[in-house]
Amino acid sequence: MAARLPLTFGLVPGLTARDRAAVLAILENAQWVYSLGRYPKKQVVDDPVDMRMLRERIAAMRKAAGELSAAQKKKIDVPWARFEDDPDETDEMLWTVAKKVTPKVIAEMRPLVRDTPEAAFLIAPEGPKAPTKKTKRPKPNPKKSRS
Secondary structure (H helix, E strand, C coil), rough: CCCCCEEEEEEEECEEHHHHHHHHHHHHHHHHHHHHHHHCCCHCCCCCHHHHHHHHHHHHHHHHHCCCCCCCCHHCCCHHHHHHHCCCCCHHHHHHHHHHHHHHHHHHHHHHHHHHHHHHCCCCCCCCCCCCCCCCCCCCCCCCCCC
């Protein structure tokens, strides 16, 4: 009897069905966390409903990250230590995950599932805005008169 090989998809080599499902689950929850991180910190941290949602979504990301294979985790440049449960986790630590870790998670994992229909609905975090250059407009010449 032949051994069964894990199901792999064509465009992303080495991504098994289980890894693909885990990555999609991580990204689905990361979008919520990222969206909360776009609000002012004080607004989110001072609101118990927002903090509960942030805590639950990060917990869901952690659970899905646990489903991701060790081999796949090595290939993705994400601070996995931030996904470990911490009994002494503070609101400040959750906010750091929302602001610093989640955009990196989305940027690193989104390309892994780019060939799935669900990828069409995933957000892409905005990069840092480039400073805009102010252009000087020529001053009107007061010597010219209208005739």
